[in-house]
Amino acid sequence: MYINQFGRVGIGTTAAGEKLEVGSRDDDVGIRINAGEDKTARLSLMETSAQKRLGYSWEYDGDDGILSLRSNGYRDDADDKFMTFYRDGLSDLGMRGTLNMHGIEGDYSLIRMTNENNPDSRMILGLSKGNPVIDFQDQPLTINANGRMALTIETRGNVGIGKATPERNLDVEGDAEVSQNLGVKEDLFVFENAEMKGTLKVGDGATFDEIQELLARRETV
Structure with a gap:
């Protein structure tokens, strides 16, 4: 141990830059705070004056096996834990605002x-x-809503709406409604009935049979 003329204490060093500095050139260095069985060990970083006592504490609760970063004076509610780590590997963030x-x-x-x-x-x-x-x-990206499949994006890029295994670039299972224009640059396949409201415009190359198929086998267009 070395105490210099500024009152700084060095353990393993003669050039302490803080009030207490622990160092070693040859060995690993650690600081251990040992509490009794089922007791709490705490490391606090505080700003204390006559008017205020503010800061943060790393706290290990030996009874519950929980490590937490707590607020001292910055939060008025009882749940002052910003970060919590549990013995089973789970963790919590107790943020009261946006996490940036x-x-x-x-x-x-x-x-x-x-x-x-x-x-x-x-x-x-x-x-x-x-x-x-x-x-x-490696695995598809899925979005579920109330336990039901809502959206799937496969690693090939196929997108499924209401379908877990989309077979095409866009695969919709269930009803679909387009409120404005729907443009199809190549072939349009209708596997079941199609209902058209308004004007149907068909470009060059469409046969009457294809139009009948599109209109669910209606005989006139």
Whole structure:
């Protein structure tokens, strides 16, 4: 231990830059705070004066096996935990406002999600040149609503609405309504009945049989 002329204490160093500095040139360094069985161990970073006592604490609750980052004085409610880590690997963020995440240009991976049972499957959320990016591989991206399949995007790029395994670029299972113009540049296939309201415009190359099929086998157009 070394105490310099400024009252700074060095353990393993003679050049302490803070009130307490622990260092070693040759060995790993650690600080251990040991509490009794089922007790709480705490490391607090505080700003204290006659008027206020503010700061944050890392706190390990030995009774529940929970590690949390807590507020001291910044939040008035009882639930003052900003971050909580549980012994089973789960974690919570107790934010009272928007969670902001910042990245660097060229790396849009702000959030990366993987699964240990499917090591090749991953999804990345982020921004690239200001544009939102969702990047996934190996498994389809699915969106469910109330337990039902709403949207699927396959790794081939096929999009399914109400369908888990889309077979085409856009595969809709169920009713679909287009309120404005629908443009089809190539072939249009109707596998069941089609109902038309308003004007039907057919370009060059359409045969009467094709028009009948499109109008669900009506004999006049």
